[in-house]
Amino acid sequence: MTELLAGRLREVLPDEAVITDPVRLRTYECDGLTYHRATPGVVVLPETAEQVAAVVRLCQEFRVPFVARGSGTGLSGGALPRSDGVLIVTSRMRRILSVDLAARRAVVEPGVTNLAITEAVRDAGYYYAPDPSSQQICSIGGNIAENSGGAHCLKYGFTVNHVLALELVTPDGDIVELSAMDAGYDLLGAFIGSEGTLGIATKITVRLSRAPAAVTTMLAAFTTIEGGGRAVSAIIGAGIVPAAIEMMDALAIEAAEAAVRCEYPAGAGAVLVVELDGPEAEVEAQFALVDRICREAGAFEIRVAASAEERQAIWKGRKSAFAAVGRISPAYIVQDGVVPRTALPDVLAGIDRLQEEFGIRVANVFHAGDGNLHPLVLFDDAVEGEGERAELVSGRILDLCIEHGGSITGEHGVGVDKARYMPRMFTDEDLDTMQLVRCAFDPRYLSNPGKVFPTPRLCGEVPQVRKGPHPHEAELF
Amino acid sequence: MTELLAGRLREVLPDEAVITDPVRLRTYECDGLTYHRATPGVVVLPETAEQVAAVVRLCQEFRVPFVARGSGTGLSGGALPRSDGVLIVTSRMRRILSVDLAARRAVVEPGVTNLAITEAVRDAGYYYAPDPSSQQICSIGGNIAENSGGAHCLKYGFTVNHVLALELVTPDGDIVELSAMDAGYDLLGAFIGSEGTLGIATKITVRLSRAPAAVTTMLAAFTTIEGGGRAVSAIIGAGIVPAAIEMMDALAIEAAEAAVRCEYPAGAGAVLVVELDGPEAEVEAQFALVDRICREAGAFEIRVAASAEERQAIWKGRKSAFAAVGRISPAYIVQDGVVPRTALPDVLAGIDRLQEEFGIRVANVFHAGDGNLHPLVLFDDAVEGEGERAELVSGRILDLCIEHGGSITGEHGVGVDKARYMPRMFTDEDLDTMQLVRCAFDPRYLSNPGKVFPTPRLCGEVPQVRKGPHPHEAELF
CATH class of the missing domain: 3.40.462.10 (FAD-linked oxidases, C-terminal domain)
Structure with missing residues (x-):
């Protein structure tokens, strides 16, 4: 069955982008939190959003879980692989697609490192503000998953304050866009910090800040x-x-x-x-x-x-x-x-x-x-x-x-490590409300399962949005 | 049937808090966008979150829509009533519950006016930053529904940047809390600006800003x-x-x-x-x-x-x-x-x-x-x-x-007025993604229906979160 899935993955990905060799798989067995380890079932190295979407759709077809991984520097085990699943590594998605200094924004792929953005615009007097300690190697995609902070976030805010728009692959394998300028719901804010449970960011528009005088x-x-x-x-x-x-x-x-x-x-x-x-x-x-x-x-x-x-x-x-x-x-x-x-x-x-x-x-x-x-x-x-x-x-x-009115994580995320502490902070009702949103995006519980939420929960019927007449008539008056 | 619901509402609300007199109902027929008008079926004036929750649960029982209204200053018709529904007016929820200058925060009820917060802390050298032109009369609950801005939001940000936590009544009638400090999903950001379609805020913790020198x-x-x-x-x-x-x-x-x-x-x-x-x-x-x-x-x-x-x-x-x-x-x-x-x-x-x-x-x-x-x-x-x-x-x-890469609303919201423009900006897929979240919160489409989204859509089965074993086993490997 592994071979069957791997074969199908090879059909939608470039050469050398599907890893099944056990020795090579083991190099991905943990992220920055080495206490938790699991050898992934398969590792894939997609190069485009379309390839990520194709991988996710195959995971849906085979009903196997998938986990996204950037540079693997996370400290809460958010990128811990599943031995029964596919690890989607973004290290080949490292292009800075555009820089627009007049509009103070850059569009980058998720595997680009945090510091690489600053390096691309430093000579012009700009920088990307959030600065996790691991900024030399951590990826912007991982920053989005964890809503990463850093020493300078006191004045300048976290990742969520510096991301203007996202293209993402939903757990269904659709490619959609979210923007901070959107009318309608601000799902950008909900997606940032959702630790890979609502999909995988494939294109990120970041705000560039002016270097201080x-x-x-x-x-x-x-x-x-x-x-x-x-x-x-x-x-x-x-x-x-x-x-x-x-x-x-x-x-x-x-x-x-x-x-x-x-x-x-x-x-x-x-x-x-x-x-x-x-x-x-x-x-x-x-x-x-x-x-x-x-x-x-x-x-x-x-x-x-x-x-x-x-x-x-x-x-x-x-x-x-x-x-x-x-x-x-x-x-x-x-x-x-x-x-x-x-x-x-x-x-x-x-x-x-x-x-x-x-x-x-x-x-x-x-x-x-x-x-x-x-x-x-x-x-x-x-x-x-x-x-x-x-x-x-x-x-x-x-x-x-x-x-003291605080939280179990300031900037490292919940991941696999702190999921068990969530009930100390939230009532069942609060957790259910969050899980409802998860169910809306990921009804089959395949997108980074086992992270964030303490108890795997079933989503009941898969919610479906269907066009139709107003579901209730003026029956009352 | 009106009388039946009104009678039940009177059981859970104080005296004089249920309005059915047609003349009095008509004073609520529109908000700041007078072009759209509808006389509400019933108007209620709750004083507590528990009363709001009780009203919402009755609306669920009777399957009638409900619309929340603050001061009625909105400019996109977000608080346009339903003639077949209940209008929940927050004007009796006007208490400033606490002010903590050391922590720079205040907790207020939704009917408190925007300017009243500043007035309560001005002498101490603080203020509440977002400043819509209507700040003398608009309510903080309405500001949350519309993610209101103002002239000074260029430097200081919108409502979403100044709200730290919320207590809200979900469309199911549950009372839950959302906080910006939360681990897990940042649903606070998604709720702010959702124009009453995801529930009703009943207690708001705002950030107080230091008045500039x-x-x-x-x-x-x-x-x-x-x-x-x-x-x-x-x-x-x-x-x-x-x-x-x-x-x-x-x-x-x-x-x-x-x-x-x-x-x-x-x-x-x-x-x-x-x-x-x-x-x-x-x-x-x-x-x-x-x-x-x-x-x-x-x-x-x-x-x-x-x-x-x-x-x-x-x-x-x-x-x-x-x-x-x-x-x-x-x-x-x-x-x-x-x-x-x-x-x-x-x-x-x-x-x-x-x-x-x-x-x-x-x-x-x-x-x-x-x-x-x-x-x-x-x-x-x-x-x-x-x-x-x-x-x-x-x-x-x-x-x-x-x-030109912008949006159909900068700060007034979509409401009833601009719902028809949403498809010019979003693909069906994007709108479906938003509606999935709406379905998660409001599967029966009773919470401010007809606003934001152009086409009423059915949610299919009501998603339910159930405790249970992991829904997929390691069947692959």
């Missing part, structure tokens, strides 16, 4: 994390929206130091990285204010980058933080939650209590400006039970986020 | 509309995002002059109203640049408001423009379309050609910064055939918008 990056060191927290509240309270406000606690700083020698000030209980951008005069005025606020909140050292190299040096510690904890711990879980910014102090205190209760260390790295936490839960997998305790702490952190 | 309002007069257009392009091209850039052409200026004596510079072929806001230093720097750009583009007079009174004087002409054309024409159609900003000159030239071809005058008022046109198509209903020609010109303008 001036950028100032500063590092402020505090003896305690509370001091850093006070500074964040005061900056936002003063009406300033920095391009980024990132915070790292002592353990995260220790890890970064061990890994990349970022040379942050010694003895810091927390550091803030604040980046201001905009017109020269505005940045200067804001910098003076942020500097004063940080000192008043207890900063004992403030460094300002005087060159692009110094800016990179400041960012280096922050950007390497996830990988860096590997230097101070044999294993770790990257958690991702979000809370209203005002709840950050309470949630951090709660994480402290969890560390004590379970004897598990947590390094905190976060997009402080928008309340998005990335606790790194450290454990030693050689110590019996420690992995389980780390997992427990990781889950409890999400409970804390929910208790 | 400085505001500068200027009026620039040009001999030709091309000059004004060049200035708009150059301002945006310089990387400035003004709070607002409004344009009016000679005919619109003439009308405003006749109506409110706004005393715009004599001999102007076009005026631009540009408002800059932000930190003092930024506004000053931007003003100098905008002033220079306007002069280079041919402005022959530039006025800057030196006081709040002068600011109001500048805005008075613009804000009165719609009503003002009543002074120079017995009747007119307010059109609403949007095009990419770069296409504005072509579309304006096209409108000129239509005026000549059909002998119909068009006054142009627009949110120039985001390409949102409000052509006012003038006609004399006493002249045989002129109304029809005006209607034809009005439709042709929308064709122009679509041809």
Whole structure:
């Protein structure tokens, strides 16, 4: 049966675009969340939307599930393959189709990397704003599936704020277009962040942003994390929206130091990285204010980058933080939650209590400006039970986020990893409402099944839209 | 049968909350688009979400359609009642439930007026950003249904950018919550702008914005509309995002002059109203640049408001423009379309050609910064055939918008008025995709039927989400 489907796939795809060799299949067995693994049944490498649509229609015909994959950098297992299904990899769809600087937009294929868009327009003074840490390799298609964010999303918004239109292949295999300018329903917003469960984006129109005239990056060191927290509240309270406000606690700083020698000030209980951008005069005025606020909140050292190299040096510690904890711990879980910014102090205190209760260390790295936490839960997998305790702490952190009016994911998505937490956040009724939409698009439950929603649910009858007279007459009056 | 339903409605609603008296019913026969009228079968005035839900469940039981109505200021007939249905008016749901300045959010009921939110937080230095011209009377519930904009949406975005969470009654009569912070699908975005076809918002959490430190309002007069257009392009091209850039052409200026004596510079072929806001230093720097750009583009007079009174004087002409054309024409159609900003000159030239071809005058008022046109198509209903020609010109303008990559509505919605234009913009497949979502929420087609979609369509079987095992097994491999 595999061979039958593979044969049919080869009829609609170019040479070498259908992979069935077990060794090659295994290279696709996980995405950035390596904890979950599954060897895909078949891997296909389509080059056009028509080919994607043809693959999806074959999956419908054979009733096998399909999963889309970009660069495989996701951190919630959203691109985990199905061993009983087809993995549709967009790595051959890497063309930048058009750039229109006057209209400030570019049209790209889904396999184009996030950074490649910026590189295509940088010389003209433009860039693509959302900047996940993996921006050098992650694909724009994956960004759409996960509604990816990044350090600068505080000021500039997430993927959904920078995508103007999409062409997509629906789970039925139709090619349709969605646009932010549309009359009718804004399905663009619902599609972005739907993690591959509503179809596969095949052409993306992104907004290009004007590069700011001036950028100032500063590092402020505090003896305690509370001091850093006070500074964040005061900056936002003063009406300033920095391009980024990132915070790292002592353990995260220790890890970064061990890994990349970022040379942050010694003895810091927390550091803030604040980046201001905009017109020269505005940045200067804001910098003076942020500097004063940080000192008043207890900063004992403030460094300002005087060159692009110094800016990179400041960012280096922050950007390497996830990988860096590997230097101070044999294993770790990257958690991702979000809370209203005002709840950050309470949630951090709660994480402290969890560390004590379970004897598990947590390094905190976060997009402080928008309340998005990335606790790194450290454990030693050689110590019996420690992995389980780390997992427990990781889950409890999400409970804390929910208790404080937040969410189980800030920017990494639900994927396969957090589907089980969804009922902690949503009632059955809320989940059913979402699943109704899923059923509308994907009644046979073939488009990335097992992701996002905790329980596979049946859609009942397949809804069909039929032309016809108004279904109810004026029978009442 | 009316009496039977009215009796049941009286069981679930307070006294005086069910209106069946024909004279009183007639006061609800239209919204801001008076061209379409229908006397509602029954009007109800619920006070709580539970009462709204109870009304909706009765409508389901009796299989009668229901329409929600806020203040009735909509310009596309979205709140046009059904003579065979129930009109659910939110005017008794006017409480501001909570204001949290630290978290910059307020929770309000749907009948609260747009301006009342700003009034509640103005003294503390905050405001609610989207500002439709009708903001003194329009309701926040209606703003959500239509995803309302306003002059300042260029910089600050539309309703969808300022609503953080919603409680709503689904067409089934369930009360559910949607939040922008949610994991899972972003149904908040799909609901906002769905014009009452996916349910009724009963509690709204809005984002509060910090009032800017400085505001500068200027009026620039040009001999030709091309000059004004060049200035708009150059301002945006310089990387400035003004709070607002409004344009009016000679005919619109003439009308405003006749109506409110706004005393715009004599001999102007076009005026631009540009408002800059932000930190003092930024506004000053931007003003100098905008002033220079306007002069280079041919402005022959530039006025800057030196006081709040002068600011109001500048805005008075613009804000009165719609009503003002009543002074120079017995009747007119307010059109609403949007095009990419770069296409504005072509579309304006096209409108000129239509005026000549059909002998119909068009006054142009627009949110120039985001390409949102409000052509006012003038006609004399006493002249045989002129109304029809005006209607034809009005439709042709929308064709122009679509041809240039725009949309049939910028901010007024589709409603009952533009449903017939939807097939000019969308393929049957695109419309079916939207209707699938509608079917998911409203399978019996009872929630504001006849709006948005041109053809009533049947939903086939009612989709049902049922818990159960995965619907397909690993039958392939």
